[in-house]
Amino acid sequence: MSKVVIFNASPRKNGYTAKLLEQVGKGAKSKGAEVIEFDLNDSGIRGCQGCYYCRTHDGCAIKDYLQPMYEAINEADAIVFGSPIYYYQITGQAKVWLDRTFPMVGDNFAPRHSGKKLITIFSQGSPNPEMAADGIKAVNNILAAYGWKLEDSIHCCGTTDFRSEKLERFNSNIEQFEELSQRAFRDGENLVR
Numbered sequence: 001m002s003k004v005v006i007f008n009a010s011p012r013k014n015g016y017t018a019k020l021l022e023q024v025g026k027g028a029k030s031k032g033a034e035v036i037e038f039d040l041n042d043s044g045i046r047g048c049q050g051c052y053y054c055r056t057h058d059g060c061a062i063k064d065y066l067q068p069m070y071e072a073i074n075e076a077d078a079i080v081f082g083s084p085i086y087y088y089q090i091t092g093q094a095k096v097w098l099d100r101t102f103p104m105v106g107d108n109f110a111p112r113h114s115g116k117k118l119i120t121i122f123s124q125g126s127p128n129p130e131m132a133a134d135g136i137k138a139v140n141n142i143l144a145a146y147g148w149k150l151e152d153s154i155h156c157c158g159t160t161d162f163r164s165e166k167l168e169r170f171n172s173n174i175e176q177f178e179e180l181s182q183r184a185f186r187d188g189e190n191l192v193r
């Protein structure tokens, strides 16, 4: 059975990132995959301590909420990562997670767990995709350096109408979000082949 591990770096349980990640999960499950999700907003997560345990071990010395993710990634066929854009970049929660993935590489940055499929998802308030393009590229490049093959990267833009401080801009553009939702579902299906 295919195993898919989802990492959700949005604190909003019903936000755009969460909804799109859910669709990927549903798509994968519809094809028979086992789906495991990690909530990167969990208060039991600690940041990397820079102890360099992972330079000599394939794993992390920190025993916290994230500790089971190392075995989950090891067993996974596919990784799905999603984050909102905060200040042109991924959220703080996502960055903490990214630091904790340092064990994914060993000596000379040689990947220890390569060959996984990868889907990334980003949501931002601004309708201009250029705003977060550099931040997204950096994250996608880091995950690709782990030997994970980027199958699709969805960038959901224009979620927030800052002038009226409404968070549901897509309500007036529901077709666009529906398209992205369907794409996310298909991405999930395609992880299982």
Ligand SMILES: Cc1cc2nc3c(=O)[nH]c(=O)nc-3n(C[C@H](O)[C@H](O)[C@H](O)COP(=O)(O)O)c2cc1C
Pocket: 010, 011, 012, 014, 015, 016, 017, 018, 083, 084, 085, 086, 087, 088, 089, 123, 124, 125, 126, 127, 131, 159, 160, 167
């Ligand atoms: C602290 C903070 C910083 C943000 N910075 C940006 C930004 O730089 N560019 C942008 O387009 N939207 C920004 N936003 C808006 C979010 O990206 C937007 O609300 C997004 O939909 C959140 O994702 P979610 O719906 O999955 O929670 C920011 C929101 C917060 C709370």
